[in-house]
Amino acid sequence: MTKVVLDTNILVSSLLTSGPPAEIIDLVADGRIIPFFNDVILQEYWDVLSREKFGFSSFQVTRLIHDIARSGIAVEYKQASIKKIADEDDRVFYDTAVEAQAYLITGNIRHFPPEKFIVTPAQFLSVFR
Numbered sequence: 001m002t003k004v005v006l007d008t009n010i011l012v013s014s015l016l017t018s019g020p021p022a023e024i025i026d027l028v029a030d031g032r033i034i035p036f037f038n039d040v041i042l043q044e045y046w047d048v049l050s051r052e053k054f055g056f057s058s059f060q061v062t063r064l065i066h067d068i069a070r071s072g073i074a075v076e077y078k079q080a081s082i083k084k085i086a087d088e089d090d091r092v093f094y095d096t097a098v099e100a101q102a103y104l105i106t107g108n109i110r111h112f113p114p115e116k117f118i119v120t121p122a123q124f125l126s127v128f129r
Helices: 008-016 020-029 037-049 058-071 090-102 121-128
Strands: 001-008 035-037 104-105
Touching: 001 008, 001 020, 001 058, 001 090, 008 020, 008 037, 020 035, 020 121, 035 058, 035 090, 035 121, 058 090, 058 104, 090 104, 104 121
Parallel strands: 001 035, 001 104
Antiparallel strands: none
16 A cells, blocks of 8 residues: 655645545545554644634534544654754654655645655656556
């Protein structure tokens, strides 16, 4: 199975529009890719998806996060890397992907160091197919 860490913007985009982020969430739901996460990432998902500006219902948010938690694998968060990260709030996603040896899928690729495992949704789907 293909292992992934999903940046929060992938979840936001999947709820706002159809397209590559929504396709990735469908792959998670179908069990074709395995999301890796930890408590810090799940809390970030809750915090961001619950923002009033998005207008997501609590049902949508709860269902999406529970689907990820149910179909994924929880790992303990260890801040392991010393790589410079443009947005330190994103470090948890980077470090988790490194720990899990997983793709990090993000819409904000510029927030991360250039690494082959850090991909946009479209890049991931191209490799996955």
